[in-house]
Amino acid sequence: MRAVMHGFLLALQFLSRLPVPVECPWNIETSRWAVRCYPLVGLLLGGIVALVGLLLQAVLPTPLLALLLLSVWVALSGGLHLDGWMDVADAVGSNAPLEKRWAIMKDPHVGSFGILALVFLLLWKGALLLAVLDAGASLAWLPLVMALARLGAVALLILLPAARPEGLAWAWKQHLERGDLLLALVPLLLGFLLWPGWPWLLVALIPFLFGYGLWARRAFNGINGDIVGAAIEGGELWLLLCVWLWYSSAMG
Template sequence: MKEAGYGLLLAIQFLTRLPVPVECPWTPTTSRWALRCYPLVGLLLGAILAGAAALLREVFPVPLLALALLSLWVALSGGLHLDGLMDVADALGSNAPLERRWAIMKDPQVGSFGMLALIFLLAWKGALLWALLEADVDLMVVMVIPAMGRFGAVLLLCLAPCARREGLAWAWQRHLEHRDLLLSAVPLLLIAWWLTGWLVLMAALLIFLLGHGLAMTRAFRGINGDIVGAGIEGGEVWLLLIAWIWWSSAMG
């Protein structure tokens, strides 16, 4: 159980900017436990977002509340996955040969395609939060989407090949087994009892990940950490869109 605790703290340290003043050992066991805890950490982030929405709903008008939640969402993750999104967008937008795309992805400078991807993703995420709040959506939807996005990261790492045997994705993937994917899904399965439309969101996530994984494998011959981060961000926006469509049609 000590390794499980270290794994949870590693996942919090890596995926969030929440303070964890503990030095956690990186071993094959703690690494696997960290991956198993990805969706659990997503639930923690989602619970903070849902709690903030519940507290501020009667204070802020909906547009400002959506902007506040979006700002908190970015702050909690430290923009980690947004950085990956921008790197992938710059590489894809270059239309360069494969090795040049890899060089662009590793370049710390952000290009025009990366900035456009960032602007449009945040605009869509903010607008969809606004739409969901106006529709008086169950705040559990807001809570579960970050968890599903991080479950998607585990799924990508488990099923998609790493393009190169280096970097964060390879460091995570090398100790990963299929049973770790099943264990990571446990928190989401427990939520299924309370969240109407859970199956709709999960099906939508799987469709997105299939398309994202196939497209990235075709473009880069596999995945890396930036591609996984872009998958988290893209998956969250996709799930927000599906939640709004489903909530508007089925519940409205």
């Protein structure tokens, strides 16, 4: 039980800016439980964003509420996955050979492709948040979007090879097995209590992961931490689009 708690706290430390005043050991068991807890951390972060929305929904006009939700969303993760999104965009946008793309991805400076990718990602996320709110959607879907995107990261870590024997993704992968993906799915069973349509959203995530995985193998021969982080951002954007399509079609 202690390994489970330490794993959850490790995942919380890694995936968020929420304070964790406990020093957790890193070993085989705690690292495996940390990855299994990725979706649980997503549920927690999404719950915080949804709670902020519920408290201020009657006070703020919808555009300002959408902007506030996006701001809290980014602040909770500390921009960790956005950094990966920008690094991947700079590497891909360079059209350079593979070794050069790796060097660009490791460069701490952000290039023009990374900035453009960040701007358009945030614009699209904000626009989709506004569209979903305008469609009259319940904020209960927010935790599911954030949890499923992190479940996608778990799937990539387990099912795809590490591009290189170094870095965070390689370290996380060392002791993972396919059964860990099923354990990571368990917290999402709570989704039945929040939104009965969540299995449909899970199915909608599959083509995104399949396409992203094929692209990662072709472009980089596998994954690293930045590629997994970018997948979380892309997965959230894709799922926001799916939620909007769900509610807009239901209203129609």
